[in-house]
Amino acid sequence: MLPVLLASITDPIVEFAVNVVGDLGLWGIALLMVPESACIPIPSEATMLFAGFNVSEGQYSLWAAVLVGSLANLVGSWIAYAVGYFGRIELLEKHGKALHIKKSHLEWADRWFERYGSYAVFFSRMLPIIRTFISLPAGVARMPFWKFSVLTFLGCLPWILMLTFIGKQVGANWENWKDSLHYVDYAVAVMIVAAIVFFVVRWRRGRRSRPATDAAG
Numbered sequence: 001m002l003p004v005l006l007a008s009i010t011d012p013i014v015e016f017a018v019n020v021v022g023d024l025g026l027w028g029i030a031l032l033m034v035p036e037s038a039c040i041p042i043p044s045e046a047t048m049l050f051a052g053f054n055v056s057e058g059q060y061s062l063w064a065a066v067l068v069g070s071l072a073n074l075v076g077s078w079i080a081y082a083v084g085y086f087g088r089i090e091l092l093e094k095h096g097k098a099l100h101i102k103k104s105h106l107e108w109a110d111r112w113f114e115r116y117g118s119y120a121v122f123f124s125r126m127l128p129i130i131r132t133f134i135s136l137p138a139g140v141a142r143m144p145f146w147k148f149s150v151l152t153f154l155g156c157l158p159w160i161l162m163l164t165f166i167g168k169q170v171g172a173n174w175e176n177w178k179d180s181l182h183y184v185d186y187a188v189a190v191m192i193v194a195a196i197v198f199f200v201v202r203w204r205r206g207r208r209s210r211p212a213t214d215a216a217g
Contacts, residue, residue, distance in 0.1 A: 014046040021050050026060055030072040037076030037156075039083075039133055044069075048160055052167020062168055069160040070153060073125075077135040077152045084139025113141035118151055125155025 021028040029051050036042040051065045113120070117138060124134040138148050 014043060017042060017046040018050050021047060021054065025054070026064060026068045029065060029068045033069045033072035033160075034076040034079075036132060037073040037135065038079040039136060041129070041132055044073075044131075044160070045128070045163060048163035049167035052164040052169075053171060055164065055168040056171045062164060065164050066157065066161050069164070070156045073156040073160070074149060074153050078149070080133070080135035081139035081143075081145070081148060084136040085142060086139075113138060113143050117141060117143050118147070121148060121151045122155040125152060126159045131155075131159065 017032050020032055024031065029047060032042050032047045033044065036044050036047070048065070048069055051069065052062075054060065055062050055065055121134055121138055121143070124130045135148075135152070
């Protein structure tokens, strides 16, 4: 039931992506991959697999499609990064209480990204769903811009190359591969929800045990 529901939501987006790439070629790839990396969930699987099919038809080269897709992803990531970087104070002052965000939370994010941010930014670019949103917290944590840019570009390359190469190899069967890759999306979505539940439960348990600890002290 869930795959059918999700398919009914994503199919119009996939059709839109195919039309844009089909009509505009490399410019279409750029127009789709910029927002895909700026927290707008346009499926890169559809964009780059269909781009790979066009490569097999001789419309442009494999590396032209990969380079355009990767650079467009980088530009989109800059947008999301800027929103997080320049909007963190406004987020704290205007919406901090409603979202239960304190200054200490931002300081924790800064420390976490200083320690693990390089791995998170690089490897998340090879994961569906997560790759779309990782730039925002990187900006909130004020990760150095040059470091963020290099890791983002290098992390995008393997994912985009893989999708484009698969599309080129399977040719007209690219859509079957697109449908198969949806199951990877579902698995990642389940892991994200499980991680959120885990950290929420852990946070609530910590809050409950804190008063008892303080009273004992």
